[in-house]
């Protein structure tokens with residue numbers, strides 16, 4: 001063991017040096033930040049704005065340096081020119097700019113993930129360093145060029161050498177990471193990215209890349225590491241335009257929210273479809289049949305027609321009397337004014353001033369004809385203002401060109417049957433009836449793409465724009481005042497620069513926000529790249545809303561069409577993407593399951609195949625003894641299945657004893673059809689004190705749902721998440737639910753260690769392997 005010990009000592013010296021360097025950089029960044037802050041808010045606005053910019057820069061850098069503490073360095077490459085390269089979370093150099101540590105995203109680190117015994121390139125040996133806090137606790141070597149190492153007397157250190165021909169890179173480190181207890185938060189995989197994943201992570205920025213893969217193949221991990229890679233490789237472009245990450249739910253976004261910061265990236269905007277439109281928050285869930293209808297692309301036309309319906313020629317001419325004069329709001333004039341406003345090609349609300357201006361000028365013409373004399377410009381503006389202020393005129397013009405918000409437009413469509421009938425003739429009466437709901441109903445995820453469509457066609461409400469313009473004017477006046485005071489106090493200005501020019505130079509562009517903050521509050525922001533996870537759930541209308549936000553179509557789309565549970569989601573990528581991306585997307589596939597043990601993955605694959613789901617091939621990376629348990633319960637007499645619930649609770653507490661630790665690690669989920677969740681949850685809570693003891697029961701029951709180590713949930717809520725162990729209750733009932741066999745596929749593939757299936761009905765086909773007679 002002496003060889004191995006020596007290696008550990010040598011590596012520890014390197015690791016110490018790297019952490020020392022990290023500490024030095026932290027200290028100097030903090031010192032600079034403190035110096036900038038000390039200067040405070042004195043000086044010209046320009047000085048202040050420069051200082052703010054530096055403060056933000058140093059704050060970001062300090063946060064980045066703090067975030068890389070854990071496993072700062074994890075790899076080493078021994079190259080054929082006898083040099084050594086260390087790979088870690090960030091790049092570090094010494095004072096003379098000599099590289100000490102290579103950022104995992106740099107081209108020089110690619111070989112760490114890609115070199116194989118067959119194609120070693122210039123790599124002779126790849127070493128994985130295992131560290132705990134700042135100590136090196138293990139090394140794992142893969143010798144890629146056996147001849148070269150034998151020549152110079154090198155070799156595989158004893159202990160943890162791994163097969164050079166292994167298909168998994170850094171197998172020991174990988175398997176250790178896969179078997180580790182789950183914490184309820186996803187961790188990065190930067191030390192053990194596999195070659196097929198690395199190729200996707202580093203793929204070109206341009207175009208839409210679709211990553212299809214079965215459950216647990218690392219799609220989410222790959223999508224997040226790709227976002228970090230793209231920000232590194234295209235920093236100038238993406239820092240200005242931003243990266244948008246779209247996930248299926250807030251709970252999911254919380255599950256993954258530490259991954260990017262741990263990779264030193266904090267500027268990504270994360271959202272769900274339900275939060276895509278600022279000012280709207282979807283809180284309700286749609287019935288599947290309604291979700292399917294709302295997802296259809298026909299809403300493109302429906303929303304357009306609904307907007308057009310608010311630009312309308314009245315049924316008859318309307319006489320009005322204003323300040324003693326008689327006018328007629330003529331149908332012909334309204335028709336012409338509508339045509340003129342439409343020709344401006346502006347969105348509805350923004351084109352409204354054109355319509356109003358046109359109508360008022362027609363009415364002034366009537367006045368002119370009436371008084372039969374030339375009008376001075378003052379006369380014209382007085383008459384125009386009288387007309388504009390007159391209530392009846394206002395009402396008539398509003399009816400002809402109604403200013404409205406996206407919320408009002410969409411809500412009216414569902415609350416007023418005649419509006420929907422007029423705008424959506426392609427829907428059947430039964431479908432329209434399904435959509436009907438009161439005007440004040442809460443928004444659902446499926447409404448949001450329709451609201452976005454409406455916002456696009458309506459544009460800003462000009463009353464809002466006017467209010468903003470007034471606010472800007474006030475701000476500008478304040479700046480002008482400030483500039484005057486500067487001119488006075490410095491004695492400058494002798495005809496060379498006036499207060500207004502100076503004010504224009506000082507003019508701020510609003511509060512100083514980061515790209516991410518600005519992007520998140522601006523509906524019309526266009527991003528440099530969009531990453532979509534669980535993308536199979538998106539409806540055609542949701543795709544439209546997303547594509548609108550990335551005109552370059554630079555996207556990473558990850559998902560699994562065999563796991564689709566939304567009625568509006570995709571069953572094939574071509575069906576989902578061709579209408580919006582017109583064939584300009586490329587497909588990659590991931591096929592190794594890193595999460596689910598082989599026995600469980602195989603059962604899930606058999607079930608999915610028997611149910612006809614469009615699965616990708618799936619090979620499990622590891623075997624775990626006893627990972628699949630099937631428990632049949634006899635249906636109990638009387639109402640419901642108390643026997644089933646009782647057994648589920650007993651199994652859940654038993655696995656909790658094995659997997660849930662008091663230090664907060666370990667996660668166990670009971671997954672059941674949605675209508676059983678509350679009952680099972682109550683039964684489990686009631687059983688805990690006796691099963692696990694009062695203190696442990698209290699500890700577990702006090703946990704917030706998002707941190708719960710033992711919880712009951714339905715398959716849809718479990719999507720994208722993982723647990724050490726899962727107790728799956730009555731799979732046949734899961735298949736009977738809205739998500740069908742896809743939901744069961746999701747439920748079966750959540751555990752990293754053990755799946756316990758408790759059932760009273762027959763198991764869906766495939767779960768049990770049929771042995772040929």
Ligand SMILES: Nc1ncnc2c1ncn2[C@@H]1O[C@H](COP(=O)(O)OP(=O)(O)OP(=O)(O)O)[C@@H](O)[C@H]1O
Pocket residue numbers: 174177178187188189192193194197213214215216217218219220221222560563594595719720721722749
């Ligand atoms: N190269 C790797 N090294 C270590 N762990 C990995 C690697 N690839 C994936 N994993 C782990 O495998 C698990 C599954 O990954 P992930 O959640 O990204 O899969 P997924 O394909 O998105 O799954 P699902 O389809 O169920 O949403 C995670 O715990 C992830 O950290």
